[in-house]
Amino acid sequence: MSHERHRHGGHGQPHGHGQPHGHQTHGDPLGNPDDLAAYLERLEGSTRAEWQQPDAIVAALGLRNGDRVCEIGPGPGYFTLRLARAVGPQGRVFAVEAEPRIADVLRTRLVEAQVANADVILAADDETLPPESVNLVLIVNTFHHFARGAAYLRALATRLAPNGAIVNIDFHAGDLPFGPPPEHRVSREEFIAAARTAGLAVVREEVFLPYQYYLVLAARNVAR
Numbered sequence: 756m757s758h759e760r761h762r763h764g765g766h767g768q769p770h771g772h773g774q775p776h777g778h779q780t781h782g783d784p785l786g787n788p789d790d791l792a793a794y795l796e797r798l799e800g801s802t803r804a805e806w807q808q809p810d811a812i813v814a815a816l817g818l819r820n821g822d823r824v825c826e827i828g829p830g831p832g833y834f835t836l837r838l839a840r841a842v843g844p845q846g847r848v849f850a851v852e853a854e855p856r857i858a859d860v861l862r863t864r865l866v867e868a869q870v871a872n873a874d875v876i877l878a879a880d881d882e883t884l885p886p887e888s889v890n891l892v893l894i895v896n897t898f899h900h901f902a903r904g905a906a907y908l909r910a911l912a913t914r915l916a917p918n919g920a921i922v923n924i925d926f927h928a929g930d931l932p933f934g935p936p937p938e939h940r941v942s943r944e945e946f947i948a949a950a951r952t953a954g955l956a957v958v959r960e961e962v963f964l965p966y967q968y969y970l971v972l973a974a975r976n977v978a979r
């Protein structure tokens with residue numbers, strides 16, 4: 756995947772608001788649009804919950820008190836705050852965000868919400884991985900941004916605790932009312948192929964989301 760492929764506008768917006776698919780012609784190399792404030796507003800908008808079903812997603816993760824979770828591409832923290840709550844005060848969330856301005860927004864938000872069990876790590880791809888092994892790696896609407904998807908998955912797999920899992924949720928291919936433009940999507944099948952290349956296998960799939968696939972992966976023959 757080339758960087759050019761990742762230069763696209765925000766997600767969570769309906770198509771046809773000014774630009775097809777909400778696509779913007781400019782943006783940072785990570786795929787975030789120039790108008791960061793509007794983008795963050797879209798990611799956090801109240802109507803997103805109708806199709807994103809964040810509470811059902813977190814419930815299906817089956818987290819326990821004390822679990823350690825790594826979230827890749829947390830954005831302003833739509834899931835980070837829910838994850839922090841789900842693992843309880845003894846648990847920990849490592850939120851790995853590549854865009855400095857967004858990482859700052861997330862840090863501020865965590866402070867304001869008095870969340871003490873989440874750390875923001877500024878890093879892209881496999882530059883900096885979580886310092887400890889984790890029970891879960893969660894990636895939501897972000898895999899299609901990765902420059903080297905399979906390599907990043909392989910690196911993340913080395914940080915999984917025994918019986919740990921990687922969960923990837925991203926938009927299906929095809930024309931949908933939400934999400935990145937179709938040409939920027941990674942289809943369910945393309946993602947599974949990348950996971951296989953990384954030595955991971957699909958161990959479960961949730962199908963309750965209307966526009967996204969939800970795949971649970973476990974490591975197979977990955978050197979720890």
Ligand SMILES: C[S@@+](CC[C@H](N)C(=O)[O-])C[C@H]1O[C@@H](n2cnc3c(N)ncnc32)[C@H](O)[C@@H]1O
Pocket residue numbers: 766785787798827828829830831832833834851852853854857878879880894895896897900901902
């Ligand atoms: C579409 S947003 C999704 C945010 C959040 N997961 C959500 O669903 O609300 C993608 C986020 O991933 C970040 N990102 C892109 N590439 C990344 C990478 N290689 N490592 C970490 N974060 C990345 C972007 O800066 C952006 O904040």
